[in-house]
Amino acid sequence: MKRKVCKKCKxxxxxxxxxxxxxxxxxxxxxxxxxxxxxxxxxxAKKAEIKNKGEYAIKAR
Ligand SMILES: [Zn+2]
Known part of the structure; x- marks a missing residue:
């Protein structure tokens, strides 16, 4: 199963x-x-407005 990302903060x-x-x-x-x-x-992180450390997706829909 594919991993899930939060649509808001990715x-x-x-x-x-x-x-x-x-x-x-x-x-x-x-x-x-x-x-x-x-x-x-x-x-x-600045471009994506990420404020916490962690693993993020570049794009999420
Ligand atoms: Zn979130």
Whole structure:
């Protein structure tokens, strides 16, 4: 089974609810993957407005 990402913040989610935004709006329709270690120093994180470290999809619909 494909992993799920939160549609709002694009974080990979193991549970049925996103631990960051508490959204249950998850999607298996995602592309690309990026691991953010330090959101404050990462250009990718800034562009994607990611504020927490973790594993994110680049695109999610
Ligand atoms: Zn979320």
């Amino acid at each position: 974080l990979f989610v193991k549970e049925s609810v996103c631990p960051i935004c508490q959204s249950s709006d998850l999607s298996e329709n995602w592309q690309g993957r990026v691991y953010i270690l330090d959101a404050d120093k990462s250009e990718v």
